[in-house]
């Protein structure tokens with residue numbers, strides 16, 4: 210089925226007691242966070258911007274780091290507020306049906322909406338923390354931005370002098386193995402797997418759909434554009450996320 214949220218909802222969906230959700234940029238665009246990869250994405254319109262998120266450029270070029278810190282000062286995540294899509298996933302948790310919330314988003318809006326941080330797995334890291342590329346120490350982003358604001362254009366690690374970067378996964382940087390392991394466990398141990406607002410073209414996120422389906426989960430895709438997994442899905446919804454998700458995740 211493709212298109213609108215079915216009414217009534219399929220019985221397998223309302224009966225699902227362990228739902229694993231995977232969210233992508235589409236969940237946060239209604240909160241004013243731009244999609245970096247999509248057809249209107251920041252990187253699509255300004256390939257230079259992609260350098261800021263590429264590890265080799267970031268390490269090699271102090272100019273790239275200074276630009277990256279200026280971008281972080283003005284990141285839309287600082288002023289964004291969660292939307293009805295985030296709230297629908299909090300409601301799923303309140304119904305005790307949420308197995309895990311995997312997200313490709315780095316904005317922390319799921320936690321701010323009220324999702325239990327213990328259930329949120331941030332596959333691409335978080336912009337709310339800074340990580341030292343040498344010693345690995347993690348510190349709050351706010352403190353680093355205060356240093357930038359006070360005149361340090363490229364603040365170094367206060368412990369070891371290493372290069373600091375937002376605790377997000379840049380191109381050329383490995384994902385956190387523990388996070389990926391937990392995501393795989395959640396994909397293989399659910400009744401229903403919801404992919405929301407993601408183009409399902411970036412691994413390992415995309416492969417999680419295969420895993421879930423192979424382990425017997427029903428698959429729901431909610432995305433404005435077609436995805437490579439629409440043919441695998443039991444239900445494909447093209448309605449806007451903020452209006453579709455609250456109805457899809459209503460208690461049965």
Ligand SMILES: [Zn+2]
Nearest residue numbers: 341344366369
């Ligand atoms: Zn360090």
